[in-house]
Amino acid sequence: MRPARTSSAVATGALAVLLVPLAACALSTFNGDEYAPTCHFAGRTDHACGQCIAESCQPQVNTCCANEACRATPDDSVFGVSTSYGDPGVLARLDTCASGGSCQDLEYDGRATEIAACIQRSCQGVCDLWQRSTFRPEESSCELKPGTSYSAPSCECTIPATTEGAPRRPNSVACSQKTVTSGLCCASKDWPDPASTCRCTTVVCTTAGSQCSCRAETSPAEGVNACARGTCCISAYDGTCGCGRSCSDQDIIVDQCTPASVVCGQNRRTVESCSAK
Secondary structure, three states: OOOOEOOOOHHHHHHHHHHOOOOOOOOOOOOOOOEOOOOOOOOOOOOHHHHHHHHHOHHHHHHHHOOHHHHOOOOEOOOOOEOOOOOOOHHHHHHHHHOOOEOHHHHHOHHHHHHHHHHHHHOOOOOEOOOOOOOOHHHOEEEEEOOOOOOOOEEEEEOOOOHHHOOOOOOOOOOEOOOOOOEEEEEEOOOOOOOOEEEEEEEEEEEEOOEEEEEEOOOOOOOEOOEOOOOEEEOOOOOOEEEOOOOOOOOEEEOOEOHHHOOOOOOEEEEOEOOOO
16 A cells, blocks of 8 residues: 555556555655655554554654665565565565554564564554563463372463463462472573463472482472482583483582472573462
């Protein structure tokens, strides 16, 4: 969709409509035509996300429309016909976002930084955003698993991927190191970003022959208070603490292993709580 013209070249404009697919704003000018300063886009008047963008982020959209690099469709052919493959361009992505579709592609487009930042600040409640910057643990969805004869007690929280799944009230399910006995809470490195997870589970120290190890258990086990058989180290790979085994150069050597020695493994980080409670 293009902004309104203040003058027209009928024949050339008709050819442009036939050759160039719908986009958020004009992709080019023809024969010196001048365009009104307000750049129109799909969903601007008939969708909550588009209305919010028009109200709060219109200056950023106008700036993009006035910038040739921003409004360009990179896969346009020499004849001005955009192919169905490749990069649709910033303005087509804005059309999708403002019409109620996913804004993920727009947010990841480096040419749309200012538009995406404005939508993040002003339209989080009505647009389907991916890179939400203000998710908090209380916006997570938590589940408490008390444990059975086949599984150890645990709890897990997940941040919704989009605004559509965000709880409307603070999460009332407690999930922390205190929720489970000798608990360890491990969150993905991007926690609490969209689709990230955080899990708290019981840490148990067990013996097996000449070896003893402390780890987050996925099944119930009879444990011991500590391990101190031979060399003890905390694994740099999975965070478990074990004694009586060989240690790698990356492992941390310790005097003994206890439930408190266990840390989260690679690509995870230790947190005190996965929820607001």
